[in-house]
Amino acid sequence: MAENLQLVIITGMSGAGKTVAIQSFEDMGYFCIDNMPPRLIPKFWELIKESGKVTKMALGVDLRSRSFFEEIQKMLIEIVNTDFIDTSILFLDASDEELVARYKETRRTHPMAMDGLVTEGIRKERAILNELKVQASVVIDTTTMTPRQLREKIIATFKTQEDQGFRIEFVSFGFKYGLPIDSDIVMDVRFLPNPHYIPELRPLTGMDQPVYDYVMSFTETEDFYSQFLHLLETVLPGYVKEGKSSLTVAIGCTGGQHRSVALTERLSKALSENYKVNVTHRDKDKRKETVNRS
Secondary structure (H helix, E strand, O other), rough: OOEEEEEEEEEEEEOOOOOHHHHHHHOOOOEEEEOHHHHHHHHHHHHHHHHOOOOOOEEOOOOHHHHHHHHHHHHHHHOOOOOOOOEEEEEEEEOHHHHHHHHHOOOOOOOOOOOHHHHHHHHHHHHHHHHHHHOOOEEEEEEOOOOOHHHHHHHHOOHHHHHHOEEEEEEEEEEHHHOOOOOEEEOOOOOOOOOHOOOOOOOOOOOHHHHHHHHHHHHHHHHHHHHHHEEEEEEEEHHHHHHEEOOOOEEEEEEOOOOOHHHHHHHHHHOOOOEEEEEEEEEHHHHHHHHHOO
């Protein structure tokens, strides 16, 4: 029996990293097509099926208008009802401020703001794409990502996706740098004693044993850890049952260097016994980078 075609549809906000995503899938051996009109895609599948030579494909789909979005939705319905295609939707997002900055840097015109402000084009696009984002299998927030980090994230997510099943994405972050917008659960640990005020611990991170031991030495830390772990263990089977492919748990402290990193490490290790877990410490080295730049 022939294997089903593995199809990834790459979409999302204009300027959020679709070009990097397409290149990443090419590196993983996917047959990639960018900006194919949605109305042509179902017919294209028939040609692919007849050839029998393509098993993995990635399609980049841009939004050009409301009618174009309706074509995309119709195309998705047809694909879902096609029994030889297994489909995933990758939605790339970023904050409005970062998208504006990227457009200013490249001096490109937003596709939905040909004669207006970039901010207005972003607003229109986000409103139309909200429904598609809800349908997405994977949402990646590229606001603070470099192209290399985005590539690594995509490869980690999709390279062995057929074997991954449900996974937990743990993210530590600093509230001073903003919330990870692709989070499903956000937990604030700024109530815990802060190693920042201990001179010998300040330059270290939650990955270092002295900081980890300090954070874990308090009764309130142990109480929080036990109760939050119990909460996650309670709700995770429900997410699996509902068919969710991943759950992103974000844990934040002030700078994302000490407390959030230590708790993320401990929680991820505890849950990795029964689930596939990925860990990202988004802001762990932000302070060091700032010092070096100054």
